[in-house]
Amino acid sequence: MEETKNTNENPVERKPKNFIYEIIDEDNKNDKWGGRVHTRFPPEPNGYLHIGHAKSICLNYGIARDYNGKFNLRFDDTNPEKEEQEYVDSIVEDVKWLGGDFGDRVFYASDYFEQMYQWAVELIKKGKAYVCDLNAEEIRASRGTLTEQGKESAYRNRSVEENLDLLERMRKGEFENGAKTLRAKIDMASPNFNMRDPIMYRIVHADHHRQGKDWCIYPTYDWAHGNEDSIEGITHSICTLEFQNHRPLYDWFLDSLGVYHPQQIEFARLNLSYTVMSKRKLLQLVKENFVDGWDDPRMPTISGYRRRGYTAESIRNFAEIIGVAKRDALTDISLLEFAVRDDLNKNAQRAMAVLKPIKVVLTNYEGEENLEAVNNPENPNAGMRLVPFSKELYIEENDFMENPPKGFHRLIPGGEVRLRYAYIIKCEEVIKDDDGNVVELRCTYDKETKSGTGTSTKKVKGVIHWVSAKDAVDAEVRLYDRLFVVENPGTEEDWLSKINPQSLEIISNAKIEPFIRNAKQQDKFQFERMGYFCVDTKYTTPGKLVFNRTVTLKDSWKK
């Protein structure tokens, strides 16, 4: 996202990325906004941002960047009962991390409350709004149904003076929660429910995380949102499909006020297979401890992916890959995994780590030596490192099979395999405990086969990783799997029962080559043949390294 080059290129000449770019190109051609492009990302601070928000951030920020426009971060904080400063802080951090550059343009809907109030007064004066005494249940009952029109409120035709007086007293706190509302006077017969005299203000005696006790009436989304966009001079107000039915109301408020009127455009929200995306459900996973907080590496939150080892770059690329359209979609999680593998493959330092160790003793090897290993075959500039080698090693438990299936070309009794960057070894003896478990392999090495010397013509099919037993660093490794066992858990009645009981496996005795000792939080590695891993930010301590598996390597070996 940070590239700003090619900004001289005329956007109209460029192939539009999606239907929203087409709209903007058209607007610019017609000089609709005087060439301005100004977008915004308007989260409510009632939870942490998830990957669906990332799509929206990339879209909105990307548009501003591509058209040399502006991008606002705006907190839509109109509901004091659900919003908290903790969420504000996390959102700021996540948007920045993703690369959504809002500069100093952080805004709060709550800062516009006075302006919105004045506009409400204007609407009353124009005869387009009224104070209604009906309670929630009465309003619901009078709204009608899908096929029947609603009934007009008995309070609909109060005088302007009475409405003005009542609204002022609502603001002063003279009435209980829910006792009165301010409603737009539109059309109780409209086939669109949103136009059946929607509520503009409700009475909520609650402390607001920023405004404290200043207000006890709060604007509803429909009343507030267009006002916010108008005040900020937004040109294209991009939101998700479920707001399509609200667009006539968005337009009605702004037209009735006669103020600056941005254009609302809707696109399909992201749904990802094997995950839930609703904030309500994510909140429940956190509150009821199904996961270890909002940034649990199994969560589809931005902070969860970050902690898991996803890069901002890979999430941006993912957003680019999936595109933007208006049809509902369930995006396969493999697209996201591809994006992160693609990035990490090019950039992650390689290391050898044995997750489930089994001891190998080289009966004909004495002494020790340091062997050269490539840090990143995709990047020659990453250089080389030295890996200690000695008589006693660990290899991966499942790189040895006593009774291998056809096509298995790793270590078997009497068979040979190459140790990556080292020698070819032969398994001479299998040592078992009383229960018949393999506990040690006695092997011989062929000193003519040292890696890189070209002194051997011997060829083996298999190459396995290893670590020197006395040099290895112990670490905890956390292996994650998808959080749900069904493709679309969000649509399941009993979605909590679809949680994958094996979504986390903790390995406490992994053995890693010694340079890993200096790894810092969030450092990313490819453990060769095992996958991509990063140092966990929550459980790593000075004395103990904890790694999260970001994603596996693609493994084409099938049993």
Add this chain to the structure above:
RNA sequence: AGCCGGGUCGUCUAAUGGCAGGACAACGCCCUUUGGAGGCGUCUGUGUAGGUUCGAAUCCUGCCCCGGCUGCCA
């Protein structure tokens, strides 16, 4: 049932009256001291029935299917 929106490979997305293309996934081959990466290749699609047209994914009509809407949430 009323209104609004939407239906293109298994998945996501292009083609805006003129060769249905790309990516992911899958599969095969080549290469490989990561069963990774890379290279090459294969497979698979316009919901349906009509109409307009030299020509339709695209325009028109009917039907079918999917999503959203009856919060003082956003």
